[in-house]
Amino acid sequence: MGDEESGRNSGESSRRTFLSIGAAVGGALLACSDSGDTPAGDSVKRTGKPPDEYGERSPFEKSVRKGSVSRYPEAGSTRTPLQDSHGIITPSSLHFERHHAGVPLIDPAEHRLLIHGLVERPLILTMDELKTFPSVSRIHFIECSGNSRGEWKPKKGATAQISHGMASCSEWTGVPLSVLLDEAGVKPEAAWLIAEGADACKMHRSLPLEKCRDDVIVAYGQNGEAIRPEQGYPLRLVAPGHEGNINVKWVRRLMLADQPAMGREETSKYTDVLADGKARQFSLTMESKSVITRPSGGQKLPGPGFVEITGLAWSGRGLIERVEVSTDNGATWTDATLQEPRHRIAFTRFRLPWTWDGTPTVILSRATDETGYVQPAVEALVEARGPNSDYHNNGIKSWKIAADGSVTHA
Amino acid sequence: MFVLAGLLVGAGAAQSPTYKVGRAPTADEVKAWSITIFPDGTGLPEGSGTAAEGKEVYARRCSECHGTTGQGGESSALVGGQGSLASAKPLKTVGSYWPYATTLWDYVNRTMPFHNPGILTDDQVYSVVAYVLHLNEIVGENEEMNRQTLPKVKMPNRDGFINDDRPDVGPKSEK
Numbered sequence: 298m299g300d301e302e303s304g305r306n307s308g309e310s311s312r313r314t315f316l317s318i319g320a321a322v323g324g325a326l327l328a329c330s331d332s333g334d335t336p337a338g339d340s341v342k343r344t345g346k347p348p349d350e351y352g353e354r355s356p357f358e359k360s361v362r363k364g365s366v367s368r369y370p371e372a373g374s375t376r377t378p379l380q381d382s383h384g385i386i387t388p389s390s391l392h393f394e395r396h397h398a399g400v401p402l403i404d405p406a407e408h409r410l411l412i413h414g415l416v417e418r419p420l421i422l423t424m425d426e427l428k429t430f431p432s433v434s435r436i437h438f439i440e441c442s443g444n445s446r447g448e449w450k451p452k453k454g455a456t457a458q459i460s461h462g463m464a465s466c467s468e469w470t471g472v473p474l475s476v477l478l479d480e481a482g483v484k485p486e487a488a489w490l491i492a493e494g495a496d497a498c499k500m501h502r503s504l505p506l507e508k509c510r511d512d513v514i515v516a517y518g519q520n521g522e523a524i525r526p527e528q529g530y531p532l533r534l535v536a537p538g539h540e541g542n543i544n545v546k547w548v549r550r551l552m553l554a555d556q557p558a559m560g561r562e563e564t565s566k567y568t569d570v571l572a573d574g575k576a577r578q579f580s581l582t583m584e585s586k587s588v589i590t591r592p593s594g595g596q597k598l599p600g601p602g603f604v605e606i607t608g609l610a611w612s613g614r615g616l617i618e619r620v621e622v623s624t625d626n627g628a629t630w631t632d633a634t635l636q637e638p639r640h641r642i643a644f645t646r647f648r649l650p651w652t653w654d655g656t657p658t659v660i661l662s663r664a665t666d667e668t669g670y671v672q673p674a675v676e677a678l679v680e681a682r683g684p685n686s687d688y689h690n691n692g693i694k695s696w697k698i699a700a701d702g703s704v705t706h707a
Numbered sequence: 708m709f710v711l712a713g714l715l716v717g718a719g720a721a722q723s724p725t726y727k728v729g730r731a732p733t734a735d736e737v738k739a740w741s742i743t744i745f746p747d748g749t750g751l752p753e754g755s756g757t758a759a760e761g762k763e764v765y766a767r768r769c770s771e772c773h774g775t776t777g778q779g780g781e782s783s784a785l786v787g788g789q790g791s792l793a794s795a796k797p798l799k800t801v802g803s804y805w806p807y808a809t810t811l812w813d814y815v816n817r818t819m820p821f822h823n824p825g826i827l828t829d830d831q832v833y834s835v836v837a838y839v840l841h842l843n844e845i846v847g848e849n850e851e852m853n854r855q856t857l858p859k860v861k862m863p864n865r866d867g868f869i870n871d872d873r874p875d876v877g878p879k880s881e882k
Contacts, residue, residue: 368781369821398818411732411740418723419732426728480723491743498818499742550740559746561814565805568868574793576804578868673876681875685797689873 362391363458371399376462379609380593385436385636385644387465389525395441395463396527398498401547405531408495414553417482424517424531430472433514436643438611440464440583442540442567442688448675449690453706456595460694461588464611466644469535470518475510487553492534495549502543503557504536512537515548537642538613539581542567572683583613585672586691587620587664598702601655607648612666617645619665624651626659633662653698659707661695744813748858751812755853756834758841764831765838768820777842786842789863802843806868808860811836
């Protein structure tokens with residue numbers, strides 16, 4: 298390829314000269330010249346950046362969270378670009394956001410957690426003290442119960458980010474809430490825990506005590522470092538499998554009570570109106586769900602041939618046991634391979650090799666969890682709940698592949 | 708040693724028994740953070756207000772976003788929608804949907820006004836809550852809302868909620 302002529306920087310040695318020097322001076326440089334034999338563009342011809350204190354992704358990577366413009370941006374949200382995701386972990390920087398009064402700036406040295414109410418020993422803990430308790434790290438998804446809200450309607454999300462991007466998955470590290478409850482000594486009459494954040498709206502939710510004793514984490518770590526500010530820095534609840542809003546960010550207060558607070562979020566907002574006008578309350582569990590992330594809306598297959606169909610499945614009730622994929626609009630289904638190890642209440646990556654013959658078709662996925670619950674069609678949810686339940690849409694998502702390979706919502 | 712132990716007990720008698728960290732909060736610290744108002748009225752402070760008094764507070768602090776009479780605007784409607792929940796277009800407002808009047812007190816006190824939460828006095832919260840309830844024709848214009856009367860207000864949709872009974876769908880996997 299005419300390496301000799303292509304030295305754009307006159308200060309650089311040509312590859313031929315480099316090779317001859319390398320041969321003369323020994324092994325280390327020879328190793329460099331070996332890698333230089335592979336076609337790698339200009340990067341092989343000049344030294345790159347030195348090491349850096351805190352890494353950034355390649356400037357060629359453009360995948361970002363996207364939200365909708367609002368009159369009250371502090372009470373806004375952004376969605377994870379699931380269509381670009383690999384594996385099961387969402388980068389902390391791409392974890393979806395939903396705030397009710399903006400992201401507070403909190404100095405961890407000033408932050409306190411108060412545990413009080415129906416306890417024998419009310420406690421105030423600093424962040425340093427919280428980190429002295431026994432800790433756990435677990436991989437869990439968090440999903441806003443308003444995720445896929447638009448999928449109730451005929452005009453559905455054009456991309457996996459729009460339709461399913463208010464779900465993300467991280468490794469969370471922190472103190473099991475049960476440890477803190479034992480330290481405070483929960484009184485027998487307590488039945489609920491009210492968790493409150495240190496944001497400007499003091500967002501609060503009531504959790505059944507049974508759940509708190511089971512698997513809730515008071516978390517300070519996310520994906521190997523401190524939780525991101527928009528995810529609750531320095532401290533948040535992670536209530537595995539429960540709707541996102543329960544996972545109170547910037548948590549500063551845990552109050553044990555004999556009744557739920559019946560706060561605004563758990564009465565007027567995160568409740569699901571059924572066909573008869575009654576509303577389902579404390580519908581906390583996120584049910585089994587899946588979405589194909591590739592090929593998915595907005596992408597384009599280059600042409601007939603091999604395609605790895607891949608996507609994500611999750612359930613708030615435990616492990617994903619099975620994901621079936623249909624490439625013929627639901628006429629037949631094939632089991633996809635599940636990425637191991639699987640984690641309970643976490644994203645599970647599924648994959649299915651497929652050969653597209655070039656004819657237009659519709660592809661879809663459905664997940665089954667360890668309880669045997671099978672992800673239903675949206676129509677089945679509407680039949681059971683009516684058209685206005687708004688939250689908790691875990692219906693099957695389908696993508697249409699056109700003759701030219703372009704993928705859109707079916 | 709005994710003196711030191713005595714001081715420690717005085718400063719933090721309730722440090723955690725197993726891991727020996729943390730301290731007991733003072734009564735003032737607990738009081739300052741205890742803003743939760745329960746449906747039975749637990750947590751409500753002294754003070755009072757009427758809709759007549761709340762009208763002015765509402766006009767200054769609330770109407771810009773929620774409309775001059777709670778009809779909604781940049782933010783959600785506070786009034787109307789009663790009887791709409793089973794219709795094709797449910798309108799969820801304080802009047803049509805909220806099951807407890809205490810929740811309104813808690814939320815206004817906790818969060819409103821959106822860009823300046825915490826500036827309303829307890830009396831102002833009582834009065835603006837009374838005004839919003841009055842706009843929904845739930846309390847009279849001069850009916851005093853206080854820690855005794857507010858929990859007794861019967862909201863129209865008080866019995867409109869059921870507990871989670873899912874899974875409500877789910878064909879068993881066909882094999």
